[in-house]
Amino acid sequence: MTDPKRPTHSSSTNPYIPKGDGDAVVQAYIAAMPGWKSALGKEIDATVEEAFPEVRKQVRWNTPFYGKDDGWLLAMYCFKTYVQITFLTGASLDPVPPKASKVEGTRYLDIFEGEALDREQLASWVRQALELPGQQL
Template sequence: MPQSKPKLLSGGNPQIPKGYGDAPVQAYIAAMPGWKSAVGGRIDAIVEKAVPGVRKAVKWNSPFYGMEDDLWFLSFHVFARYVKVAFFRGASLEPVPPVASKSGDTRYFHIHEDDAFDEALFADWVRQASRLPGEKM
């Protein structure tokens, strides 16, 4: 029986069942619409290379990355016009990611379709974030 494609929620965010490990994250990335799927794949590859042994999960229809289960340093989420990357201890990163959050420590990095994406800076943020205490979720 052919498997149906995941439902896309508002803004095109894929609805993927909660799960731990690489498989649910890859299912999420594959279901990201259009250009966003390539961005999700790049984010995932950069995190894997920068943080060997990183833990992965999909929770609340978003991929999460951490050093141990349920302690997370990064997640991303699809919106209509961009992919939003959340660094949960982003206020402690150098330089601080550009978009502020209502919650004190979290900082965001938005990736739009035609944005230049500084992968070296992003990988540096990922390495820094992975060394900070994770956010329990």
């Protein structure tokens, strides 16, 4: 029998977390990320907070979003073999995050087990995104 207090996961290993606003719901998502992905989620979260201490957080569609007053900057999502950071205005960042999207302006960074998060680059992208209009969901 499944523990009703323990989050379930999609086939891609992404946690199913009820939608909500604020840090607590994002921390619940991070805690539910399986294995090595949880430590990476904590590192991503801490890096975003260090670059932008006033960051707004929410979980929608089982995805944590990070933003500011006028909209959202980035999100993260678990896949079977990697964690993906979504930069909602990524095409305007320098350097442009490496993975293209079908959504205009959006770019991705995929991080696989054993790869280090380039915290300096992530913080730079966050600071650059702060200068751009946030995206509405």
